[in-house]
Amino acid sequence: MNNKKKIPNATMKRLPLYYRFFKNSEKSGVDRVSSREISEALDIDSATIRRDFSYFGELGRKGYGYNVKSLLKFFMEHIQGNQKRNVAIIGAGNLGSALLNYKFSNINDRMNIVAAFDNNSSIVGTTINDTTVHHSDEIEKMAEDHGIDVAILTLPAEVSQEMAERLEAAGIKGILNFTPMRLDVSDGIYVHNIDLSVELQALFFYMKHI
Numbered sequence: 001m002n003n004k005k006k007i008p009n010a011t012m013k014r015l016p017l018y019y020r021f022f023k024n025s026e027k028s029g030v031d032r033v034s035s036r037e038i039s040e041a042l043d044i045d046s047a048t049i050r051r052d053f054s055y056f057g058e059l060g061r062k063g064y065g066y067n068v069k070s071l072l073k074f075f076m077e078h079i080q081g082n083q084k085r086n087v088a089i090i091g092a093g094n095l096g097s098a099l100l101n102y103k104f105s106n107i108n109d110r111m112n113i114v115a116a117f118d119n120n121s122s123i124v125g126t127t128i129n130d131t132t133v134h135h136s137d138e139i140e141k142m143a144e145d146h147g148i149d150v151a152i153l154t155l156p157a158e159v160s161q162e163m164a165e166r167l168e169a170a171g172i173k174g175i176l177n178f179t180p181m182r183l184d185v186s187d188g189i190y191v192h193n194i195d196l197s198v199e200l201q202a203l204f205f206y207m208k209h210i
């Protein structure tokens with residue numbers, strides 16, 4: 001496979017979408033898919049899909065369709081490597097427990113929600129969807145013992161910076177930040193911010209312009 005061409009960021013961002021589509025195709029017993037099928041399912045124009053897939057070397061050559069199994073393997077390697085990710089949810093309130101109840105089933109085979117943490121004594125010790133909520137005092141020890149490298153931050157904004165610093169010191173390499181706070185961390189850790197109000201506002205904007 002020709003992996004020499006560097007995959008551009010815009011293409012990288014679409015890989016999880018392609019991955020999910022190919023995963024669903026695999027589940028339905030489909031071996032090959034065409035760029036037109038991908039385009040219709042994901043609402044991405046065919047030219048963009050063909051350009052994206054041209055970065056995937058031999059696998060991205062279509063002709064009689066893209067091979068589902070080989071591309072799934074390729075996407076998985078490029079999305080997260082072959083490494084299994086151990087994830088912790090920090091703050092098991094409304095949002096944290098909703099995420100614990102959501103199985104992340106499309107990437108489940110490569111990620112493991114190891115633990116949740118909270119400091120509210122009525123939540124600590126409970127189990128949500130098979131995951132135990134530990135006291136946040138145990139974060140450092142659990143991170144080391146279980147090789148936790150990703151944290152999903154669902155805490156109140158005012159304690160999130162302090163928590164991010166603790167997580168960084170505990171060796172966490174990636175934070176999915178649901179709090180409205182923009183976290184100040186060093187270069188060795190990647191923060192991805194999720195803000196549903198921004199998404200909703202974007203929806204309102206597009207609705208106004210149709």
Ligand SMILES: NC(=O)c1ccc[n+]([C@@H]2O[C@H](COP(=O)([O-])OP(=O)(O)OC[C@H]3O[C@@H](n4cnc5c(N)ncnc54)[C@H](O)[C@@H]3O)[C@@H](O)[C@H]2O)c1
Pocket residue numbers: 090091092093094095096117118119120123136153154155156157159177178179180194195196197
């Ligand atoms: N990004 C989004 O789209 C989006 C949507 C909803 C909520 N949020 C944000 O997510 C966060 C959580 O929201 P929520 O509704 O689940 O709040 P919540 O109050 O229900 O949950 C927060 C949890 O954090 C725990 N907590 C507080 N301080 C802690 C600490 N120092 N250590 C450990 N645990 C601690 C609390 O006990 C509580 O269980 C908030 O920052 C909120 O603004 C973001």
